[in-house]
Amino acid sequence: MPAIEVWFSVGSTYSYLTISRLPAIERQTGIAFDWRPFSVREIMREMDNIPFATKPAKAAYMWRDIARRAERLGLHAHLPAPYPLEGFDLANRVAIVAADEGWCADYAQATYRTWFEKGHPAGAEPNLTASLTAAGQNPARVLKKAESAETEEAYRAATDEARARGIFGAPTFAVGEELFWGDDRLEDALDWHRHGALRKG
Amino acid sequence: MPAIEVWFSVGSTYSYLTISRLPAIERQTGIAFDWRPFSVREIMREMDNIPFATKPAKAAYMWRDIARRAERLGLHAHLPAPYPLEGFDLANRVAIVAADEGWCADYAQATYRTWFEKGHPAGAEPNLTASLTAAGQNPARVLKKAESAETEEAYRAATDEARARGIFGAPTFAVGEELFWGDDRLEDALDWHRHGALRKG
Numbered sequence: 213m214p215a216i217e218v219w220f221s222v223g224s225t226y227s228y229l230t231i232s233r234l235p236a237i238e239r240q241t242g243i244a245f246d247w248r249p250f251s252v253r254e255i256m257r258e259m260d261n262i263p264f265a266t267k268p269a270k271a272a273y274m275w276r277d278i279a280r281r282a283e284r285l286g287l288h289a290h291l292p293a294p295y296p297l298e299g300f301d302l303a304n305r306v307a308i309v310a311a312d313e314g315w316c317a318d319y320a321q322a323t324y325r326t327w328f329e330k331g332h333p334a335g336a337e338p339n340l341t342a343s344l345t346a347a348g349q350n351p352a353r354v355l356k357k358a359e360s361a362e363t364e365e366a367y368r369a370a371t372d373e374a375r376a377r378g379i380f381g382a383p384t385f386a387v388g389e390e391l392f393w394g395d396d397r398l399e400d401a402l403d404w405h406r407h408g409a410l411r412k413g
Numbered sequence: 414m415p416a417i418e419v420w421f422s423v424g425s426t427y428s429y430l431t432i433s434r435l436p437a438i439e440r441q442t443g444i445a446f447d448w449r450p451f452s453v454r455e456i457m458r459e460m461d462n463i464p465f466a467t468k469p470a471k472a473a474y475m476w477r478d479i480a481r482r483a484e485r486l487g488l489h490a491h492l493p494a495p496y497p498l499e500g501f502d503l504a505n506r507v508a509i510v511a512a513d514e515g516w517c518a519d520y521a522q523a524t525y526r527t528w529f530e531k532g533h534p535a536g537a538e539p540n541l542t543a544s545l546t547a548a549g550q551n552p553a554r555v556l557k558k559a560e561s562a563e564t565e566e567a568y569r570a571a572t573d574e575a576r577a578r579g580i581f582g583a584p585t586f587a588v589g590e591e592l593f594w595g596d597d598r599l600e601d602a603l604d605w606h607r608h609g610a611l612r613k614g
Binding site: 229257259261266267269270272273274277280283284286327375378380381390391392393396397400404409410411412 | 467480576594610
């Protein structure tokens with residue numbers, strides 16, 4: 213079976229739910245997930261999409277919605293988490309390295325848990341060292357590679373590919389050309405991957 | 414059991430899915446739904462929230478997402494439907510009258526089906542006459558009442574109440590003070606109504 217691509221940015225709030233539940237889904241279904249970090253922030257800026265900063269009611273709702281769903285998943289989130297991330301781009305350049313080297317799921321889990329459960333923002337210390345260590349990596353090596361021109365170029369290319377494919381939010385699950393936006397569309401993506409349609413409920 | 418309030422605006426695209434599936438859910442669960450029309454457009458304008466006009470990728474995605482989900486529900490939508498509605502406020506003033514008189518579910522279904530399945534925008538002719546007739550009402554009587562100062566005031570009061578309660582999008586399901594935004598949160602609202610929590614999946 214081809215993989216489902218998971219286009220995500222460390223910094224997206226709802227991706228906490230996705231990243232926390234994907235490993236179990238991968239085990240249960242045998243579907244492979246292909247981690248595709250990109251800059252959703254750059255694409256949202258181009259769309260003039262400011263999701264929460266000027267929308268306090270929407271922001272308050274978002275945290276409550278995530279809290280209810282995190283509780284259902286048995287997660288121990290302390291919300292609201294620090295937001296938005298100052299270290300957004302570094303957090304995602306590290307993800308680019310991680311995806312290239314094959315340990316992106318471990319990094320994504322560790323950095324989101326440190327951010328959402330311990331309150332240390334992703335893309336900054338002490339989160340970076342803690343999550344890279346948890347993923348079995350040498351932080352100094354990875355951070356040097358994350359800050360390289362090669363990684364910057366790969367990050368930009370991934371964002372260009374996302375834009376060209378019509379991706380405008382994170383997480384987005386891609387099953388071939390079919391896009392499913394949001395943690396709450398993961399089940400639809402799984403349906404589509406299996407049946408080429410949404411299963412009738 | 415207390416009712417679940419359904420805060421909605423005729424004009425919201427995803428409300429087509431909600432309005433189409435609520436009657437069956439009402440029959441299956443015995444839960445009563447309390448129809449609360451308001452102007453989501455006014456609240457979105459205050460938040461400077463322009464959902465789709467400047468965001469072609471997001472708009473294209475939305476129609477595809479609705480199409481997939483409409484197909485799952487067995488609906489026969491012709492998408493994209495005309496959007497946004499020029500007759501937004503009139504469509505919702507009619508809904509205010511309908512909710513007050515107790516035939517809002519019938520009107521909402523009829524006006525959305527005429528809009529999404531036949532391509533005639535809600536809040537304008539021939540949709541108004543067709544959907545009011547389908548709801549068993551005299552169009553001239555209802556339109557006169559919809560355009561009255563009393564209805565205008567009730568519409569404004571409903572929008573003020575929505576804003577005060579933290580509602581910023583449609584549909585929003587309210588279970589007491591707990592809000593659930595979006596057609597895709599209807600199941601969460603049903604869980605909350607029954608258990609005071611989201612059921613573990």
